[in-house]
Amino acid sequence: MATFRIKRYNPEKRPDAYYEDFEYDFPEGATLLDCLNHIKWTQDGSLTYRMSCRSAICGSCGMKGNGHALLACQRQAAQLLKSGDQVITVEPLGNMPVIKDLVTDFKEFWEKVDQVKPYLQNKEKAPEQERQQSPEEFRKIDATSTCIMCGACYSDCNTLEVDKNFLGPAALAKAQRFVGDSRDHATRERIKELSKPGGMWDCTHCGECVERCPKPAEPFYRIKELMEVALNEGVTHNNGARHALSFVKSVKHSGRLNESKIPIESVGYFNIKGLLELVPVGLRMLLKLKIPPIFHKPIDDAKDVKRIFEEFGE
Amino acid sequence: MIKHDVLIVGSGLAGMRSALEVCKDLDVGLLSKVYPSRSHSGAAQGGIAAALGNSEDDSWEEHMFDTVKGGDYLNDQDAVEVYVQAAPRVIYELEHFGCVFSRTADGKIAQRSFGGHSKPRACFSADRTGHAILHALHEQVLKNAKSIKIYSEWYMHQLVVEEGRCCGVVVSNVRTGEVEVIHAKAVIFATGGYGRVYKITTNAFASTADGALAAFHAGVPLEDTEFVQFHPSGLYRQGILFSEAARGEGGYLLNGNGDRFMEKYAPSRMELAPRDIVARAEQSEIDAGRGVNGEACIHLDLRHLGEARIMERLPQIRQLGIDFIGVDCVNEPLPIQPSAHYSMGGIPTDMHGQVVVDADNTPMAGFFAAGECACVSVHGANRLGTNSLLEATVFGERTGRRALEYARSADFAAFNEGHEKARVLNQIEEIFQRDGTESYNDIRNEMKEVMMEKCGVFRDADNLKSCIATIQGLQERHTKGRVTDKGLLFNTELYEIIELGNMLKMAEIIATTALARQESRGGHYRTDFPKRDDQEFLKHSLVYQSEDGMEIKSKKVIVTKYQPKERTY
Numbered sequence: 001m002a003t004f005r006i007k008r009y010n011p012e013k014r015p016d017a018y019y020e021d022f023e024y025d026f027p028e029g030a031t032l033l034d035c036l037n038h039i040k041w042t043q044d045g046s047l048t049y050r051m052s053c054r055s056a057i058c059g060s061c062g063m064k065g066n067g068h069a070l071l072a073c074q075r076q077a078a079q080l081l082k083s084g085d086q087v088i089t090v091e092p093l094g095n096m097p098v099i100k101d102l103v104t105d106f107k108e109f110w111e112k113v114d115q116v117k118p119y120l121q122n123k124e125k126a127p128e129q130e131r132q133q134s135p136e137e138f139r140k141i142d143a144t145s146t147c148i149m150c151g152a153c154y155s156d157c158n159t160l161e162v163d164k165n166f167l168g169p170a171a172l173a174k175a176q177r178f179v180g181d182s183r184d185h186a187t188r189e190r191i192k193e194l195s196k197p198g199g200m201w202d203c204t205h206c207g208e209c210v211e212r213c214p215k216p217a218e219p220f221y222r223i224k225e226l227m228e229v230a231l232n233e234g235v236t237h238n239n240g241a242r243h244a245l246s247f248v249k250s251v252k253h254s255g256r257l258n259e260s261k262i263p264i265e266s267v268g269y270f271n272i273k274g275l276l277e278l279v280p281v282g283l284r285m286l287l288k289l290k291i292p293p294i295f296h297k298p299i300d301d302a303k304d305v306k307r308i309f310e311e312f313g314e
Numbered sequence: 315m316i317k318h319d320v321l322i323v324g325s326g327l328a329g330m331r332s333a334l335e336v337c338k339d340l341d342v343g344l345l346s347k348v349y350p351s352r353s354h355s356g357a358a359q360g361g362i363a364a365a366l367g368n369s370e371d372d373s374w375e376e377h378m379f380d381t382v383k384g385g386d387y388l389n390d391q392d393a394v395e396v397y398v399q400a401a402p403r404v405i406y407e408l409e410h411f412g413c414v415f416s417r418t419a420d421g422k423i424a425q426r427s428f429g430g431h432s433k434p435r436a437c438f439s440a441d442r443t444g445h446a447i448l449h450a451l452h453e454q455v456l457k458n459a460k461s462i463k464i465y466s467e468w469y470m471h472q473l474v475v476e477e478g479r480c481c482g483v484v485v486s487n488v489r490t491g492e493v494e495v496i497h498a499k500a501v502i503f504a505t506g507g508y509g510r511v512y513k514i515t516t517n518a519f520a521s522t523a524d525g526a527l528a529a530f531h532a533g534v535p536l537e538d539t540e541f542v543q544f545h546p547s548g549l550y551r552q553g554i555l556f557s558e559a560a561r562g563e564g565g566y567l568l569n570g571n572g573d574r575f576m577e578k579y580a581p582s583r584m585e586l587a588p589r590d591i592v593a594r595a596e597q598s599e600i601d602a603g604r605g606v607n608g609e610a611c612i613h614l615d616l617r618h619l620g621e622a623r624i625m626e627r628l629p630q631i632r633q634l635g636i637d638f639i640g641v642d643c644v645n646e647p648l649p650i651q652p653s654a655h656y657s658m659g660g661i662p663t664d665m666h667g668q669v670v671v672d673a674d675n676t677p678m679a680g681f682f683a684a685g686e687c688a689c690v691s692v693h694g695a696n697r698l699g700t701n702s703l704l705e706a707t708v709f710g711e712r713t714g715r716r717a718l719e720y721a722r723s724a725d726f727a728a729f730n731e732g733h734e735k736a737r738v739l740n741q742i743e744e745i746f747q748r749d750g751t752e753s754y755n756d757i758r759n760e761m762k763e764v765m766m767e768k769c770g771v772f773r774d775a776d777n778l779k780s781c782i783a784t785i786q787g788l789q790e791r792h793t794k795g796r797v798t799d800k801g802l803l804f805n806t807e808l809y810e811i812i813e814l815g816n817m818l819k820m821a822e823i824i825a826t827t828a829l830a831r832q833e834s835r836g837g838h839y840r841t842d843f844p845k846r847d848d849q850e851f852l853k854h855s856l857v858y859q860s861e862d863g864m865e866i867k868s869k870k871v872i873v874t875k876y877q878p879k880e881r882t883y
């Protein structure tokens with residue numbers, strides 16, 4: 001017998017959220033969605049969640065199981081019990097307001113998708129037949145085009161938790177869908193937009209979205225591809241790109257980070273306003289004795305690091 | 315009060331494609347009980363048909379013949395002709411919209427073989443073609459946000475018909491529970507199918523016949539509802555779809571003895587015979603005790619394709635097997651069984667998507683339908699794989715265009731809004747007042763069970779009569795159910811109860827028309843009438859609601875190029 005500890009919220013009935021336990025001895029092979037349906041249909045009809053295709057393609061049943069975002073239809077309930085505990089905790093997706101029980105409000109999620117101009121921009125007149133695209137070019141958008149907009153990545157994104165302006169993994173993966181498309185003509189405009197605050201460079205590289213993505217879309221890898229395009233296109237007049245370049249330069253030069261130089265190079269040597277904004281932070285660090293060494297020493301084998309860089313052609 | 319020039323109900327391929335047509339000139343409301351990108355079109359996997367000839371010479375005539383033969387000659391051939399002729403153009407257009415397609419080495423849209431098609435004409439995006447097209451159309455809808463307003467998670471209850479003209483719909487905002495009337499010069503239904511009346515189905519929970527029933531209750535007949543397609547490869551016990559592309563790429567079907575049994579049923583096409591034939595073959599093997607381990611399942615064997623091919627062409631199928639039953643098709647065969655998949659029948663329309671109400675094609679002004687919910691009929695008695703995405707796209711466009719033309723010169727009709735709204739409010743209130751003890755779960759399960767057993771792949775008069783009696787009993791019990799959620803906010807239980815009511819009626823309609831058609835044709839097989847009977851039954855059925863139940867009339871089939879012949883593969 002398993003216990004499903006479900007986070008309930010129904011502002012029509014009571015103002016706060018609470019957990020309610022349901023017992024169900026589920027059969028072998030039951031998915032989390034099967035279990036929720038059983039509970040809804042035999043124990044409490046007011047239990048509310050979204051679902052539709054139950055085959056991991058529509059993206060409706062995103063929710064959290066044991067604290068992590070997943071598709072309820074895709075996950076075997078037994079897998080969620082693996083820890084030996086007989087309790088499965090079910091909660092709504094994170095980083096979104098809750099409407100009722102496991103149903104969240106996707107408004108901001110979709111607004112951010114809208115922001116990346118999520119449609120092909122091709123300035124040429126359409127040919128009589130299909131536009132040509134090689135299998136290699138197709139492969140560049142193969143992974144990103146499997147996205148089902150379920151919100152699992154958005155829910156568990158660590159950056160979004162502290163910065164509501166961040167576009168989030170799904171919208172950025174959607175952007176890569178077009179930046180990577182050989183038929184799209186707006187690469188540079190898109191990359192410039194995506195380099196603004198809230199864009200690709202605000203990703204903290206934690207990789208949580210790759211863990212949570214139920215499809216092969218794996219947003220963080222798509223974000224990395226966007227960053228590569230940004231550097232190749234020379235769209236580097238922004239803190240994020242400068243930070244990445246300074247990082248590389250420092251490691252190549254001395255085998256490790258020059259922590260006092262990075263913030264300065266990230267805002268830019270000629271960015272007086274940006275530099276001034278660093279001063280209070282620097283002073284506070286000084287007071288707490290957390291300031292990095294002023295004189296930067298290379299590691300002993302810095303030469304080897306340089307060699308690695310050369311070998312990989314940077 | 316909400317007003318749109320054209321209101322579209324349903325936002326899958328047909329709904330969104332028609333929205334893109336209408337928005338060229340008028341303002342559109344696009345209503346979905348889910349969210350557009352969650353529509354069931356996205357679950358289509360294998361491909362979309364068109365005689366592009368990218369890997370082998372092909373022609374629209376061959377596509378037409380295959381479609382008509384596949385449909386067992388019940389298709390209206392004038393409609394089939396415009397449909398297959400439009401196919402290459404609409405697919406190029408999807409490609410121009412940005413749809414992601416798998417490619418040939420020289421950069422063209424790749425094409426693969428499919429059941430019943432004599433040439434490789436299924437254009438595909440790995441094994442997620444429906445998803446690729448759905449998202450491409452969704453992108454275009456977002457691009458046209460100025461003229462297309464999306465109503466996500468709104469439920470459509472009924473049509474408003476005033477003096478024979480359709481002038482709006484009554485809907486609920488699921489989130490707030492508020493009932494609203496939407497005025498429209500024209501209404502397009504693109505509400506999909508109703509596979510959920512069956513126990514084993516590939517269909518989404520949302521495929522519940524709401525559109526068909528709203529039309530039926532407004533006095534529109536339903537056409538050819540006895541023809542329900544069973545897909546040969548739904549996951550055993552669950553019905554989750556494993557695309558026909560698995561066989562298109564060379565997969566085998568094996569019975570419990572390990573034999574490729576299709577040899578006996580369709581020696582020339584083997585696993586790539588049309589779905590009705592393959593599904594019947596599977597069921598025959600199962601019924602004869604030759605299922606795998608004596609169980610009601612067959613094996614879909616892909617092992618000989620190799621991991622590389624599977625990962626390139628069928629990656630999603632592999633993942634579905636791993637996630638849902640822990641079977642990796644690279645190393646083990648997948649257990650499958652026939653699963654209710656597609657409704658050939660539906661709301662009768664002409665070839666412009668105009669809904670018609672009788673055998674003379676009398677239109678119901680202002681009312682249009684496209685996609686699976688409609689019956690044009692291009693599929694006849696059995697649809698070929700990859701022809702449904704095409705139908706949704708071609709007739710989405712045609713219907714949108716016709717609705718646009720109509721709405722340009724039409725006015726908003728006046729009607730008693732309060733009266734229309736009250737009908738729905740009363741229905742909801744009546745449900746909330748129910749204090750019965752019947753479990754809706756039991757009613758739903760019994761409906762699905764009896765439809766599967768008695769109105770499934772094989773049918774006969776006794777079983778169908780008993781099926782109808784059971785369904786009528788369930789309809790009675792439905793009014794005495796136990797309701798637990800009586801709130802306004804996101805009350806999914808309420809909509810499930812209404813949907814179940816719709817499905818119970820739909821089930822009765824399917825079984826009633828199946829009983830009346832005393833022959834076997836395409837997806838409808840009567841063990842008591844195992845032969846096709848062109849003399850008596852080369853005709854469409856139209857079922858109407860009548861004072862004392864249902865009345866079935868007929869409508870002639872349009873035969874142009876291809877005279878009915880015996881159908882063998």
